[in-house]
Amino acid sequence: GENVEQHPSTLSVQEGDSAVIKCTYSDSASNYFPWYKQELGKRPQLIIDIRSNVGEKKDQRIAVTLNKTAKHFSLHITETQPEDSAVYFCAASLGYSGSARQLTFGSGTQLTVLP
Amino acid sequence: GAGVSQSPRYKVAKRGQDVALRCDPISGHVSLFWYQQALGQGPEFLTYFQNEAQLDKSGLPSDRFFAERPEGSVSTLKIQRTQQEDSAVYLCASRRTSASDTQYFGPGTRLTVL
Numbered sequence: 001g002e003n004v005e006q007h008p009s010t011l012s013v014q015e016g017d018s019a020v021i022k023c024t025y026s027d028s029a030s031n032y033f034p035w036y037k038q039e040l041g042k043r044p045q046l047i048i049d050i051r052s053n054v055g056e057k058k059d060q061r062i063a064v065t066l067n068k069t070a071k072h073f074s075l076h077i078t079e080t081q082p083e084d085s086a087v088y089f090c091a092a093s094l095g096y097s098g099s100a101r102q103l104t105f106g107s108g109t110q111l112t113v114l115p
Numbered sequence: 116g117a118g119v120s121q122s123p124r125y126k127v128a129k130r131g132q133d134v135a136l137r138c139d140p141i142s143g144h145v146s147l148f149w150y151q152q153a154l155g156q157g158p159e160f161l162t163y164f165q166n167e168a169q170l171d172k173s174g175l176p177s178d179r180f181f182a183e184r185p186e187g188s189v190s191t192l193k194i195q196r197t198q199q200e201d202s203a204v205y206l207c208a209s210r211r212t213s214a215s216d217t218q219y220f221g222p223g224t225r226l227t228v229l
Contacts, residue, residue, distance in 0.1 A: 006157075032216050043119075043220045044158070044206070051216070089157050100171040102148060103218060105157030
């Protein structure tokens with residue numbers, strides 16, 4: 001099955017700096033890669049996602065890049081703010097429409113933005 | 116509109132007790148997932164429903180875990196004879212159709228087995 005590794009496990013940045021979180025996946029057939037933000041005791045919330053036919057996607061301060069050859073994808077947050085502090089999870093899924101296509105998650109990155 | 120809801124939010128059980136966790140998906144969503152999230156880890160897949168059909172239960176850790184979705188909407192995850200290792204947050208997620216990508220998560224039920 002799919003295996004997703006995520007680094008770093010913790011990341012501290014100064015407010016206004018950029019943050020980068022990296023993930024690798026094992027199954028080259030994976031074709032959908034979402035990123036979720038989870039605040040303490042809250043539900044995971046989708047912040048951005050990318051499909052395998054796209055190399056980069058941006059939404060305001062958040063961007064995701066995908067390198068299919070290296071089986072690697074990254075989350076980039078620019079101009080970080082204290083409210084960006086949370087645990088971020090990358091995930092991957094594979095399969096065809098109609099199958100489960102469950103998400104396989106990384107182990108999470110605790111991002112702390114220092115004021 | 117209303118998101119995915121789960122109840123109870125917290126459940127404490129004595130070892131050996133049975134528990135039932137409820138998930139109300141977003142109205143009209145065809146796909147429903149259950150995940151287990153251990154402390155400090157990412158969610159792990161348990162089982163998948165398409166409407167009322169349980170199409171994948173490969174992630175259920177033992178035969179003590181059972182899930183159902185009899186009318187294709189509300190789902191219940193039941194754990195029999197709970198063990199300490201069952202302590203975790205149980206997350207439910209729904210997806211609009213089987214062809215959609217986005218999974219919307221509920222707030223989870225935190226199960227503590229003493």
